[in-house]
Amino acid sequence: MEKKKDVIRETDAGAIRLGKTLLREARYGALGVLDPETGAPAVSRAGVATDVDGTPLILISLLAAHTRALLADPRCSLLLGEPGKGDALAHPRITLACKAVKLERGTAEQARAERRYLNRNAKAKLYVGLGDFSFFRLEIQNASLNGGFGKAYLLTRSDLLTTGPAVEALAESEQSALDHMNAEHLDAVEVYAHHFAKASGKGWSLTGIDADGIDIVCGDEVRRIFFDTPLADAGALRKVLVEMAKTGRGG
Missing domain, CATH: 3.20.180.10 (PNP-oxidase-like)
Structure with a gap:
């Protein structure tokens, strides 16, 4: 019996660089959460920036269904990568499996997240101060990278995050x-x-x-x-x- 071909390529420096590029260049992404009442997956769009180490940052309203879902179950996914001309499936994208962590107002971590997020998404200044909006860090657990047709990779948290002194x-x-x-x-x-x-x-x-x-x-x-x-x-x-x-x- 012929051995089934593994569709996942070996992770190399090029795949890691592409994954980091998609992460750092993202302005928005598709946020996947689990509905707390039905357990069904739900997807919405969220503005995105990154913390200094590359961890995705989102600013979302407590009135939104996806925020309530994250507070009930922090497991989530984030799809990044913008389609260009031609076939959308020919363009690279990355799906991050994450755990959402709400940042409390008045903390140094929240202040840094706000600063970096507004540097990337200046229009968010219109609503960042509203009481129902909060920042979340999406702590990466692992990732699936699709660099285009036939270019699939599995990436780890350490592949994508920036570390060092x-x-x-x-x-x-x-x-x-x-x-x-x-x-x-x-x-x-x-x-x-x-x-x-x-x-x-x-x-x-x-x-x-x-x-x-x-x-x-x-x-x-x-x-x-x-x-x-x-x-x-x-x-x-x-x-x-x-x-x-x-x-x-x-x-």
Whole structure:
């Protein structure tokens, strides 16, 4: 009897990079929850950002059915990846199996989530302060990556999250670095966009910095740029950004 072919490919560096890219570039996703009354799966759309380590962040109303479902059973899934031209199934997407954790107002964790979320989703400032809205971290358990037809992978939590000594230190200095770059060095950000992300147009700005790389936006377009090597300490950031600008201008 012929052995059944395994449709899951061996996880490699390319799959991990694609998974991280889909995660970091997401502006929204399909959130799957379990209805507390029937146990049936339910899916809705939620705005998405990431914490410094790559953990997805969502801002949802306590009046919404999916929020009540998460409070009753924190198990959930999040589908990320935007279809482009042609067949939607030919474009990469990733499904994350997660456990939702509600962040309490007044905590440092909630304040960081709010800061990073608003950097990515500025329009949320209209309702972030309303009493019925709360932030949740979607703690990744594992993931299924589909890079297109015949390109299926299984990824672990450690494959997708950013770890290391620089993570927390960069979180503390991130906003000042973003404000400085966006106020004084938008020309460099544009160089990053054109050279490293192969993006076009003007008006790019920085919305996120972490040990793995940077996130840039222009209108509704989001791009992820990875550093050649993850930062070992927060003090290396300035040197890396300066070198990237030199490389981009030289290229």
